[in-house]
Amino acid sequence: MSASLAIRPGSQFFVERDDACNRILEATRKTNAVLLFGGRQSGKTTLLLRLRDRLLRMSGNVLTLGSLDVPVYVDLTRLKYDAEPADFFQLLVLAARRSCAQQIVGFPSDSVDSHIVRRTGDLLDNFVGDLQGVSTACGEVEPRFVFLLDEAKRVLGDRFPRGFQDNLFSLLFGESDVQNFSIAMVFAGAQHLYAFSLDDTSPIGSRAIPCHIKNLTEKAIGELTSQAFPNREAAELVEVTSFIWERTGGQAGLSAKLLEELARISPPRITADVLLSVGQTVSDDNRGLLENWSLSLTPRARAIALDLCKKERLSLTDVATVLRESMLEPMLAPRVIEEFQYTGIGDELNGGVVRRNDIFWSYYEPLNTDVAKPSAAQDVWRLIETTELSMRDLIKRKYEVAHPKSVEKAMSTVLGEKAWAEIQETKEKSKSKYKYSRDAVERDTMSCMYFGHLKDLMIHGLGWQSFKHMFRDKRELEDRVSAIIASRRNDEFPLRVFLNPRACCPPASPASPPAAPRRRPCPGRCRSCRPRSADRPCPSRR
Numbered sequence: 001m002s003a004s005l006a007i008r009p010g011s012q013f014f015v016e017r018d019d020a021c022n023r024i025l026e027a028t029r030k031t032n033a034v035l036l037f038g039g040r041q042s043g044k045t046t047l048l049l050r051l052r053d054r055l056l057r058m059s060g061n062v063l064t065l066g067s068l069d070v071p072v073y074v075d076l077t078r079l080k081y082d083a084e085p086a087d088f089f090q091l092l093v094l095a096a097r098r099s100c101a102q103q104i105v106g107f108p109s110d111s112v113d114s115h116i117v118r119r120t121g122d123l124l125d126n127f128v129g130d131l132q133g134v135s136t137a138c139g140e141v142e143p144r145f146v147f148l149l150d151e152a153k154r155v156l157g158d159r160f161p162r163g164f165q166d167n168l169f170s171l172l173f174g175e176s177d178v179q180n181f182s183i184a185m186v187f188a189g190a191q192h193l194y195a196f197s198l199d200d201t202s203p204i205g206s207r208a209i210p211c212h213i214k215n216l217t218e219k220a221i222g223e224l225t226s227q228a229f230p231n232r233e234a235a236e237l238v239e240v241t242s243f244i245w246e247r248t249g250g251q252a253g254l255s256a257k258l259l260e261e262l263a264r265i266s267p268p269r270i271t272a273d274v275l276l277s278v279g280q281t282v283s284d285d286n287r288g289l290l291e292n293w294s295l296s297l298t299p300r301a302r303a304i305a306l307d308l309c310k311k312e313r314l315s316l317t318d319v320a321t322v323l324r325e326s327m328l329e330p331m332l333a334p335r336v337i338e339e340f341q342y343t344g345i346g347d348e349l350n351g352g353v354v355r356r357n358d359i360f361w362s363y364y365e366p367l368n369t370d371v372a373k374p375s376a377a378q379d380v381w382r383l384i385e386t387t388e389l390s391m392r393d394l395i396k397r398k399y400e401v402a403h404p405k406s407v408e409k410a411m412s413t414v415l416g417e418k419a420w421a422e423i424q425e426t427k428e429k430s431k432s433k434y435k436y437s438r439d440a441v442e443r444d445t446m447s448c449m450y451f452g453h454l455k456d457l458m459i460h461g462l463g464w465q466s467f468k469h470m471f472r473d474k475r476e477l478e479d480r481v482s483a484i485i486a487s488r489r490n491d492e493f494p495l496r497v498f499l500n501p502r503a504c505c506p507p508a509s510p511a512s513p514p515a516a517p518r519r520r521p522c523p524g525r526c527r528s529c530r531p532r533s534a535d536r537p538c539p540s541r542r
Contacts, residue, residue: 015223016216037190061140070144089124108137145183153190222238229263249356303322305368
């Protein structure tokens, strides 16, 4: 038994998932975007590299007419922390050149790592132009670039602007001139891809085909065990397979770690005590992985996990009922079951979910003491966002009625030259940077304004006549807007201030001595708590 066993992505150890490779490849031929769901150490990277290696077996020649699938594997963790969309596109082009040089005979190798000239045009146009250059270097071969994007959260999360996603949508699904190449992208990730696909404003998520990684079967675990320990007796291999299946439920990462630990200690004979010791060591050494699975579960999955701590399985109806009782969307019950599958802690059974991976549940059960309550913060931010969007629309319509021929002139007069210049600059930058973005097409002057600008447009003499019937006076409007602005600056600022601006000066506690009432310091966010001079005290504390 080798003490240097290493079951890593790209190694010779691979079982069962060739069918998954076929499904992904077939999906890329139906649509240009595929979402590959898999939790930490579920085998996403191994699957992508296997697909890459399979496609690389097919070769072409620059002098021979034909078409070719060119797999381009990209590990997006290679992007620097402060990377921008231009860095992402450049990384893809360089990877595409290397893949072509490896797969196509006669492809000019001297251009593989050549510096990509950044033109002054649109980022997406630059990227398409760079790929056009790669395609031209392929000669008679017409490439179909299949980008395999590992750790897609790096570019689909909050680090990149929303316009970047719209540009990708234009690239994958938009109408464009006929080119001598085509593109498909496989985005690999975990729970964040669900949020991406559930976002009703996400054009990619609504058209992409989802693929889910599942745990290995017991038969596959047996094949992997035989590959790892070819010199062991059959009876020992059966014992190891049974133990791994019971402890991990086929979760790829933990299964590999158990085999590696068993190889490390290299016992002369595999007994039940040896296996129990190996299992405990792997559990202790991988607490960080177990914590990652626990903390990354969506609120829906956490609600179901509490019931699975008490029961071995739940039907689809049971899952939907728990979600409804937890004030979560019951229609997403199938998605919750899929989340348990690709995370590696559950499996689908007759439409419901059954527990898998005893290592995880032994860690999770003692700690999962209550159902995760849906946070009211998300509802608050949606309310604030809706308020801001409604205000923009209302102000625009009122100003168009009051100043039909000079709307923007009136607004610029109210806001002043400096603020107006900054708004116009923001508008132009957005338009030039993401000309393929839907936001860029629909974006107008109002969408470039801050909340404070909206308040100024309402209380100014040129606009107040249109809004004064909605408020007691200008002071009431200022108080409410100030509360919202403060909430946007500090997400811990209480919602009661949004509903009642004067609430930031709380009453004295009933337990306070009558002669010397004590109050908590006023944060100074309400109008009455913003004295004109430093020596003027808060009226609620006089």
